[in-house]
Amino acid sequence: MEDNQPQEKPVTQMETQSPVMEKILPAIHIKMDNQKQVTSGTTQDKATCNRCGIISSKEFSFFYGNTCGVKNISMDIYPCMVTAIIGPSGCGKSTFLRSINRMNDLIPHTRAKGRLEVNGINVYDKRTNLVNLRQQVGMVFQKPNPFAKSIFDNVAYGPRLQGIRKKSDLESLVEQCLKDAAIWDEVKDNLNKSALALSGGQQQRLCIARALATRPKLLLMDEPCSALDPLATTRIEDLIEQLKKFYTIVIVTHNMQQAARVSEWTAFFCLGELIEYDKTTRLFTKPGKKQTEDYITGRFG
Amino acid sequence: MKIGYRQAFDKTFTITAGLSVFLMVMALVIILGPMLSRGSKAVFFRGTVEFRKMQLAIFNHGSSDQVQAETARVEKAREPVYELLENFQIGIDVELLTDKTREIYRELGQQLRQMDVDRETYAAIRAKAKDIRDTLSDILESTDKDYVNQGIEVILKLSDDPDFKNTVAEQFFPLARMYGENVKNIDLTQRDQYIAALEEVKDALRKLFGPLPGESTPPMPKDRYGATRWDTAQQSLHQLLWAQAWVETKPGESLEKISVRRDDPQKGQFAGTSLEPLFSLVENNLDDMLQPEFTIYWRYFLDDWVNSHYFGGVGSEIIGTLLLTLLSMMFAVPLGVISAAYLVECADENMVVKIIRTCVNTLAGVPSIVFGLFGLAFFVLFLFPRLNMPSKPCILSAALTLSILVLPVIIRASEEAIKSVPQTYKEASLSLGAGRFRTFVTVTLPAALPGILTGIILSLGRAAGETAPILFTGAVAMGPQPKSLFDGVKTLSYSSLDIATGDRLAMMAPHKQYGVIMTLIILVLCLNILAIIIRWRVAKKLRGY
Ligand SMILES: Nc1ncnc2c1ncn2[C@@H]1O[C@H](COP(=O)(O)OP(=O)(O)OP(=O)(O)O)[C@@H](O)[C@H]1O
Ligand SMILES: [Mg+2]
Secondary structure, eight states: OTTHHHHHHHHHHHHHTHHHHHHTHHHHHHHHHHHHHHHHHHTTTGGGOTTOOSEEEEEEEEEETTEEEEEEEEEEEOTTSEEEEEOSTTSSHHHHHHHHTTGGGGSTTEEEEEEEEETTEETTOTTOOHHHHHHHEEEEOSSOOOOSSBHHHHHHHHHHHTTOOOHHHHHHHHHHHHHHTTOHHHHTTOTTSBGGGSOHHHHHHHHHHHHHHTOOSEEEEESTTTTOOHHHHHHHHHHHHHHTTTOEEEEEOSOHHHHHHHOSEEEEEETTEEEEEEEHHHHHHSOSSHHHHHHHTTOOO | OHHHHHHHHHHHHHHHHHHHHHHHHHHHHHHHHHHHHHHGGGTEEEEOHHHHHHIIIIIOOSOHHHHHHHHHHHHHHHHHHHHHHHHHHHHHOHHHHHHHHHHHHHHHHHHHHHHTOOHHHHHHHHHHHHHHHHHHHHHHHOOOHHHHHHHHHHHHHGGGOGGGTTSGGGGHHHHHHHHHHHHHTSOGGGHHHHHHHHHHHHHHHHHHHSSOTTOOOOSSHHHHSOOOBHHHHHHHHHHHHEEEEEEOSSTTSOOEEEEEETTOTTTOTTTTSTTHHHHHHHHHHHHHHHOOEEEEOGGGGTSOEETTTTEEOOHHHHHHHHHHHHHHHHHHHHHHHHHHHIIIIISOSOHHHHHHHHHHHHHHHSOHHHHHHHHIIIIIIIIHHHTTOOOSOOHHHHHHHHHHHHHHHHHHHHHHHHHTSOHHHHHHHHHTTOOHHHHIIIIIHHHHHHHHHHHHHHHHHHHHHOOHHHHTTTBOSSSOOOOSTTSOBOOHHHHHHIIIIIOHHHHTOHHHHHHHHHHHHHHHHHHHHHHHHHHHHHHHHHHTO
């Protein structure tokens, strides 16, 4: 808990002063960088602390009608870390991820059980302010889903929602986010082109840029690289590497190497259940469960 | 073998599909083509000098100098016709002649009294004049030609009588002489038929050239002008030239109706009479008498009508239709889109929503007259009085009724459109921290706009073309343009009903009847094209290329 204190602070500041923060963003960037460096130095061992996750789920289950998407998930996801979720197709990775910012609400006849907390707020509480929650928790979806608007408007959508109207601010912010998402060079000449006219991979990177533009504390990425070429994948991985200095990232991936490369922690899901959750190095070298071993060595099924 | 079958099936399918599309287009062409081609005659036609006179007098269009010059020219051309008519009329119109003789006799009495002649001469002249009058009256009534000729001879013998010198009585003799001339070629037993036929001829002439010389200006604008169009002129010419006659073609069989030229040398009504040359004169010189010119009467779409659509255009109807349609869309579109949004976005899929949806679908199939009666009962009779508004049919109640009529269409189309917006769009917006309303307005609605516009296009055409719903709720056949929401409105749809069924005068101008329909079709087409262009642009913007 003590470890967590200095860690939480800058994040809270960032949240409360959000509009101001946005206007002096580059400065904050650097400032936050420093802070993060300081804090990351002091929290060397926070991974060992099991009770200080920014996301913590306890016995969390999610149902589509009567079928079970995920059941009895208990895990903590630690701040400023990359957590990878791996598992065979249909095992509930997306379901769990989408539960974190309550994206599954749109699907009728769904139901959640257990407890899921983000930053200490119970997500599935009736009184939870969904707008606040979702501004803190950005998401990149499995399928690219840009709006049928121009590239600029796509990225500026989130900041505009937060009340940033000034053209120059928006422009610098959009540029920054597009650069972060490694797509700036491809689109910088026609920011007014419709986003739907981009290729699938470009669209995906645009969606990443769009998610970054709201400056979330937490970034959920559902197979962000599934539609990308190796080069773009590398750039996204680099981006993740950079971002984890001040974002918490949860990434779903089918690519074992990727999980090993970018993540500090890895969770293995199978048939809606959390089989194993451990430090990536440990999970990939000395898996605790037979199922995990089978899966990562490719003997699954 | 199998592949052969499959290819054959494929081909059959292609051909069938193509054929059905072709059939549909053909049906459209067959239905719309004649209407449009007939209606276009209201705009494209050969206008005569009468048309230009009318345009100048009623609408103040055209140059008055030119029209005056033209009028002078055609009047000169028409002069011989009227002369022939006049002369013949004197010979045939016995009542007129009898009246004239009586008048001459009476005037003679007055003249004599003023001339201060002594009583005896007065009595003698009077007696002689009375003789002449009676003889004239006799021969005018007689149908025996010999008797008539004898009588005329007797009268003409008296023409040298010095007693009549310088008196009104002298007028007896030219009259008698002319009558004698006329009578020579006339079968006196059929004089009544001549009079009837002459009336027909005069009627036809009036239709061709307007009121005859000396007649007072008729009260109805339509009677003040002759044939304004070359095609109506041809009809009137036919009426002038041809008479209907019942003849016995074969003995013992029933009579047959045939057309005979009035100046036909054998059977013609006026064969051998002094009127005979009139017909060929008019026939051969109609061009000069009417001066037809090809006219594009584009003001048809701007002018107000006159005399129940007999003259003028449909300008006021077009404006009324547009007003009404736009007003009803202003009610229906927001309401429909919001309802659709509620049904899709907010309401859970429960019993109530299902019932509402069924109701909406049912409403779409309700006959439009039911909406009309509902509008009358609810808006005009129930709602307006309670809101302290005038309880009479008006543009507001008509627009409200129409909007209820098109509401189901808009709701259904919008619902489908909103439903078809990919869930991922909404997810993207929500995940960026937008509220539901914000998401709907900034993401869902723009993406659904092409579909919603389709619904609006469908309902635009419907609202502009429906007659039954506005029949009792605000449409009027005539009257000024609406100045407030509480005035009646003239619309193309109601007008086409009115002039097709209710209006005697419009029946005489079929091109105007079709013209209204054509205008309605064109208007709906234009509205649709406009909406389609907007839709296309929106879709293009969404697509991004
Ligand atoms: N919209 C839905 N409605 C009903 N059931 C669903 C829905 N989405 C997912 N499920 C069910 O929940 C289970 C988990 O699905 P989920 O999408 O989380 O799998 P996943 O791990 O993301 O798979 P993938 O790697 O293929 O994306 C699946 O078995 C599926 O049947
Ligand atoms: Mg998935």
